[in-house]
Amino acid sequence: MSLGAALRVTRGLSGLLPRLPPRWGHGRACTPPLLLAQQRSNSTSTKIKVEFDPSSGVAVMRLQSPPVNSLSLDFLTEFCISLEKLEMDKSCRGLIITSNQPKVFSAGLDILEMYGKSPERCGEFWKAVQEMWLKLYSSDMITIAAINGSSPAGGCLMALTCDYRIMADQPRYTIGLNETLLGIVAPFWFKDTMANTVGHRTTEMALQLGLLYSPSEALKVGLVDQLVPEDQILSTATQTMTRWLAIPDHARQITKSMMRKPTIDRLASNREADIQNFVNFITKDSIQKSLRTYLEILKKKKA
Amino acid sequence: MSLGAALRVTRGLSGLLPRLPPRWGHGRACTPPLLLAQQRSNSTSTKIKVEFDPSSGVAVMRLQSPPVNSLSLDFLTEFCISLEKLEMDKSCRGLIITSNQPKVFSAGLDILEMYGKSPERCGEFWKAVQEMWLKLYSSDMITIAAINGSSPAGGCLMALTCDYRIMADQPRYTIGLNETLLGIVAPFWFKDTMANTVGHRTTEMALQLGLLYSPSEALKVGLVDQLVPEDQILSTATQTMTRWLAIPDHARQITKSMMRKPTIDRLASNREADIQNFVNFITKDSIQKSLRTYLEILKKKKA
Amino acid sequence: MSLGAALRVTRGLSGLLPRLPPRWGHGRACTPPLLLAQQRSNSTSTKIKVEFDPSSGVAVMRLQSPPVNSLSLDFLTEFCISLEKLEMDKSCRGLIITSNQPKVFSAGLDILEMYGKSPERCGEFWKAVQEMWLKLYSSDMITIAAINGSSPAGGCLMALTCDYRIMADQPRYTIGLNETLLGIVAPFWFKDTMANTVGHRTTEMALQLGLLYSPSEALKVGLVDQLVPEDQILSTATQTMTRWLAIPDHARQITKSMMRKPTIDRLASNREADIQNFVNFITKDSIQKSLRTYLEILKKKKA
Numbered sequence: 047m048s049l050g051a052a053l054r055v056t057r058g059l060s061g062l063l064p065r066l067p068p069r070w071g072h073g074r075a076c077t078p079p080l081l082l083a084q085q086r087s088n089s090t091s092t093k094i095k096v097e098f099d100p101s102s103g104v105a106v107m108r109l110q111s112p113p114v115n116s117l118s119l120d121f122l123t124e125f126c127i128s129l130e131k132l133e134m135d136k137s138c139r140g141l142i143i144t145s146n147q148p149k150v151f152s153a154g155l156d157i158l159e160m161y162g163k164s165p166e167r168c169g170e171f172w173k174a175v176q177e178m179w180l181k182l183y184s185s186d187m188i189t190i191a192a193i194n195g196s197s198p199a200g201g202c203l204m205a206l207t208c209d210y211r212i213m214a215d216q217p218r219y220t221i222g223l224n225e226t227l228l229g230i231v232a233p234f235w236f237k238d239t240m241a242n243t244v245g246h247r248t249t250e251m252a253l254q255l256g257l258l259y260s261p262s263e264a265l266k267v268g269l270v271d272q273l274v275p276e277d278q279i280l281s282t283a284t285q286t287m288t289r290w291l292a293i294p295d296h297a298r299q300i301t302k303s304m305m306r307k308p309t310i311d312r313l314a315s316n317r318e319a320d321i322q323n324f325v326n327f328i329t330k331d332s333i334q335k336s337l338r339t340y341l342e343i344l345k346k347k348k349a
Numbered sequence: 350m351s352l353g354a355a356l357r358v359t360r361g362l363s364g365l366l367p368r369l370p371p372r373w374g375h376g377r378a379c380t381p382p383l384l385l386a387q388q389r390s391n392s393t394s395t396k397i398k399v400e401f402d403p404s405s406g407v408a409v410m411r412l413q414s415p416p417v418n419s420l421s422l423d424f425l426t427e428f429c430i431s432l433e434k435l436e437m438d439k440s441c442r443g444l445i446i447t448s449n450q451p452k453v454f455s456a457g458l459d460i461l462e463m464y465g466k467s468p469e470r471c472g473e474f475w476k477a478v479q480e481m482w483l484k485l486y487s488s489d490m491i492t493i494a495a496i497n498g499s500s501p502a503g504g505c506l507m508a509l510t511c512d513y514r515i516m517a518d519q520p521r522y523t524i525g526l527n528e529t530l531l532g533i534v535a536p537f538w539f540k541d542t543m544a545n546t547v548g549h550r551t552t553e554m555a556l557q558l559g560l561l562y563s564p565s566e567a568l569k570v571g572l573v574d575q576l577v578p579e580d581q582i583l584s585t586a587t588q589t590m591t592r593w594l595a596i597p598d599h600a601r602q603i604t605k606s607m608m609r610k611p612t613i614d615r616l617a618s619n620r621e622a623d624i625q626n627f628v629n630f631i632t633k634d635s636i637q638k639s640l641r642t643y644l645e646i647l648k649k650k651k652a
Numbered sequence: 653m654s655l656g657a658a659l660r661v662t663r664g665l666s667g668l669l670p671r672l673p674p675r676w677g678h679g680r681a682c683t684p685p686l687l688l689a690q691q692r693s694n695s696t697s698t699k700i701k702v703e704f705d706p707s708s709g710v711a712v713m714r715l716q717s718p719p720v721n722s723l724s725l726d727f728l729t730e731f732c733i734s735l736e737k738l739e740m741d742k743s744c745r746g747l748i749i750t751s752n753q754p755k756v757f758s759a760g761l762d763i764l765e766m767y768g769k770s771p772e773r774c775g776e777f778w779k780a781v782q783e784m785w786l787k788l789y790s791s792d793m794i795t796i797a798a799i800n801g802s803s804p805a806g807g808c809l810m811a812l813t814c815d816y817r818i819m820a821d822q823p824r825y826t827i828g829l830n831e832t833l834l835g836i837v838a839p840f841w842f843k844d845t846m847a848n849t850v851g852h853r854t855t856e857m858a859l860q861l862g863l864l865y866s867p868s869e870a871l872k873v874g875l876v877d878q879l880v881p882e883d884q885i886l887s888t889a890t891q892t893m894t895r896w897l898a899i900p901d902h903a904r905q906i907t908k909s910m911m912r913k914p915t916i917d918r919l920a921s922n923r924e925a926d927i928q929n930f931v932n933f934i935t936k937d938s939i940q941k942s943l944r945t946y947l948e949i950l951k952k953k954k955a
Contacts, residue, residue, distance in 0.1 A: 209554075209557065210554070225903065226899050226900065226903040226904050226907055227899065227900075228903075229900040229902065229903045230903055231903050231906045231907055231910070232907065234910055237907075237910060237911065241549075242549045242550060242553070243549075243550050244550070245548055245549075245550075245851055246847075246848045246849075246851075246911070247848060247849050247850070247851075247874060249911070250848070250908075250911040250912075251815075251816070251877075253907045253910075253911065254815065254896075254899065254904050254907050254908055254911075255895070255896065255899060256899060268550060271554075289558070290557075290558065293529050293530065293557065293558060293559060294529065294530075294532040294639070296532065296635070297528070297529040297531075297532045297533055297534050298529050298557050298558075300534045301529055301534055301535065301540075301556045301557050302553075302557055304534070304537060304540060304556075305540065305549070305552070305553040305556065305557075306553075332902070336900065512857075512860065513857070544852075545852045545853060545856070546852075546853050547853070548851055548852075548853075571853060574857075592861070593860075593861065596832050596833065596860065596861060596862060597832065597833075597835040597942065599835065599938070600831065600832040600834075600835045600836055600837050601832050601860050603837045604832055604837055604838065604859045604860050605856075605860055607837070607840055607843060607859075608843065608852070608855070608856040608859065608860075609856075
């Protein structure tokens, strides 16, 4: 990765990584499926706060994994458990996703999960990224992203996977799938999700250049649906949700599935190959070197 | 279906259903194919008026089935017969479709054909809806919709199936695939036709919310191609037709087929499954209940 | 083809064909593959001038086949050889394509290659057109079209096949796939390339009507990405290239391939059928007659 590109990344993320995560460089024990199942019933999520209002049928999910809501394996696991719980509760019809961290919605995939890790661990991580996308893109609930901060890479994917996107009209915030800037590649289902939202041409150029859009640019190309002042983002999301809740659930759900199923099926029927593809790519020496360069720039920036 | 949604529907259709069809709730004998074939040669169409001008090679088809050009089985049968006659007449190169009813182009599928009917009858009806779309979307003629009134649901489909759409610039008129508002679902080929016109994202949101667009909104998203004052709609359609007639027919027809064949083939190779899918869905108790609620609201509105 | 259509073509191409090619109506010996391979090593290209700057890693390819850079078999053969040489030179990362002829980028496929030729020769020609597209659309290099003149039909295809399009803001210039105006049909991969750029609906209407867009119209529908005064076109292309060069090559190339491979594979796996299809169509009496009419109009215009 050229320095110019790396600088552009850090500029795009400026202020997003004031502190590095405390677990910096430490490993994390693999969670066996059994333990995961047990966690489901008694987990006290710390990285994600969920408030469900039975009177409206709407849940608000607040991402609160300091400093920048990076999508680590822990975070993704908690996210999927929380989502599944809401999905199984038939009284929950709508979900608003927002951030409790200042200036950032989510900084995307946690690079520490991709750097210096074993292939097995990388595969486990990627499976969790897939799971997040599969569950959210196919959710029967109405999903609204209240994007109250920057949202690069995996953070942008999470927003794109919702039914509607409201972004804070703050010019310093950016959103986009900027993977190429780090020398890595958005996988086909990131690309499909973006193309379903902004079309083939905008996606082709944005992914090749790793474009990060300002809120007004994002609105213009259709990456987000609406801009509001940051302090009105939750109230706007709630009002928007009311409009969606007026639609009969069953008809809306079948319609949503009809629109998204072909895209979901492409990954669902190729999960193992996609994991293998990611692991082979990310464990390459050249890619690991790119990630190290990037991490060092972030460290210096912090110091 | 929630009352809020039902009210939105009636608001969207305000003024569209001043009188209920006289056959309200009555059955209709099934037309066997043989009889249909005989009708073809000696039918005097009453629901559709066709004027063909041999000097220009252009036919104008006026929909005149009071009160709102609902797409009943009778109407669709007449429509397909008229279309096929024009298609077989090689001197007819262009077709303009417009309405002779005030304020409405077509109110879409006749709900009375879907409520309280036998599965066989529902299947026959759906086959006729398919036939209308297949014939019109693959027509060798240049087809222009002169949308001189509201055009919800199946009425919107009919317009989308043409080559070009001119709409009257009257803010009270609306157009869109609003099926979800009634608790029903636009089938995949309605969705494909809309996505081919306005793209995946606009379609996803419009179909989930059952959006009805004003003329200026419809122009903005590309659902229609041009707005003109209502009294200029036919003259504009005629002028536009002249421009299309300047293109060599053979090259234009091959080009049109290349653009549309993949979409047409998806239904053509799945007609029986699509009929079965519709019949199973529409005859469900919950869906019948939604339709009854909707019909009762229309009745009250009328009273 | 109607006279009206023919006149529109000539209007669209006005000034593009001041002189007819000197080889008018003459045959050309078929180049066997062996000879082609020999040419590769010692050809001195006359129709295409390539300047490569090793310090920037950027090559500029100037089309200079008088009068209008028609895509003849000779031209296409030189183009592919030049492209392949640059592609194999790993120090060449970017390519700018522009014209050395006044007022025209490229007038598209050479009609003389399609009129009065044997089926074998037509097939050879079509294979070269395919080759140009396959090589350019899948190029690992960053490709920028600096469109400093009109660019109808095959000229538009060449521009669409690049990664980025900058057009001279000169209202007399036009760009578009206008094949139907000549009574011929853009093949599916022309259509796919355009749809990937401007979407299905714009493509459907543009191809049916053979639309030629002014620069500002082309920008509006997304056919080109940027307009600049004609004298700034190369400097703008160079600045744009710098931005693209900042992206790590490997990640950008994989991303580009992910976006374009499905489209490329459709032709790559159907080349022979596509050639046969073209030959059958173009050698029809009716099509040959259309081409003759068109050529006669051009001749008269010249006289």
